[in-house]
Amino acid sequence: MAEAFRAHGFEGASLSIISKATGLGKGSLYNFFPGGKEEMLAAVLADIDQWFDRIIFTPLERAADPATAISAMMRDVEAYFHSGGRVCLVGWIGLGAARDPFALQVKGYFARWISALTHCLETARVPASAAGQLAEEAVAGIQGAIILSRALDDGGAFTRLVRHHQSCLLDATAAFGSATVIEL
Amino acid sequence: MAEAFRAHGFEGASLSIISKATGLGKGSLYNFFPGGKEEMLAAVLADIDQWFDRIIFTPLERAADPATAISAMMRDVEAYFHSGGRVCLVGWIGLGAARDPFALQVKGYFARWISALTHCLETARVPASAAGQLAEEAVAGIQGAIILSRALDDGGAFTRLVRHHQSCLLDATAAFGSATVIEL
């Protein structure tokens, strides 16, 4: 079902498409989701958020080694988005006028991502203001990489851009974090 | 009509929405666009491309002063996208499975933008490989800024991100371009 929404968006994913994608009849779908398509997408978004919470957000927040955590995040992000071949459904939903019922979920997803990454950078002794800025740039950069690589049909662009942002983040952790090493 | 597609996307923008947005009846719309909704969006995309060609791409390509041209681009981009309050229709269309009829227009838009910006940077004596990379980052960054600022409902994020990318580009022109000034 998530892939049906990812491929067609909210308005484009008809119940017949979702039915085929899930292998369930419309009756069954409405049995699971009495709220209809809107509830289906809300469930998908919640599932996505749960996955990111477990694989991306929490590890960033609890990282003992920030640099390793950042590298792991970028590796998982690249795998998750299939090097740009897979769309970010949350970002997509945020674009349209039909986002209103999901606005909170969309906002929460990105706010949490930025917050977790900011916290990770601060663990590496990056000053709060710089950390917040860098995190914002990285999260936005990933979204931009998806848009661009899909538009150009070039997964290489996604990989290049993600690597670049990884370097920016790691440079920051090294610049501030390893200053301690020098001081010792 | 463009705003109707921008607000609702291709599938979400019904003919009745387009009809209200344009003030034209369905009959009139089909008189102008016998190919239906698909032809309407193609025309909108062509119009967008024309605007960018005139205001963004060509000035970048013909810039005598690269730094000024880059600043002008960012200023116009911020105005055009209403600091993130207005979506990039071209990027949006590229996301969905329904993009196929427009894939060439979408690809051309971004390829041209990157190419023009790359050329502008090269005018400032930025080496070709660095220029291409920087241009890709800036264009992707703008797209990411739109996604993020809409998701967070925070136009400030858009402005911050665009300013950052402007600085990155200007730093590059200064680093390579003004070496000449020092040499003189």
Place this chain on the structure above:
DNA sequence: GTCTATAAAGCGATAGAC
């Protein structure tokens, strides 16, 4: 719980009056 049948509404698109 899953299916088929169906209702009611909206869709894209067309025809024809003016």
Place this chain on the structure above:
DNA sequence: GTCTATCGCTTTATAGAC
């Protein structure tokens, strides 16, 4: 060239058999 009326189809959603 613009409108209204309408066609045929798909949509979301529901009802009811099993």
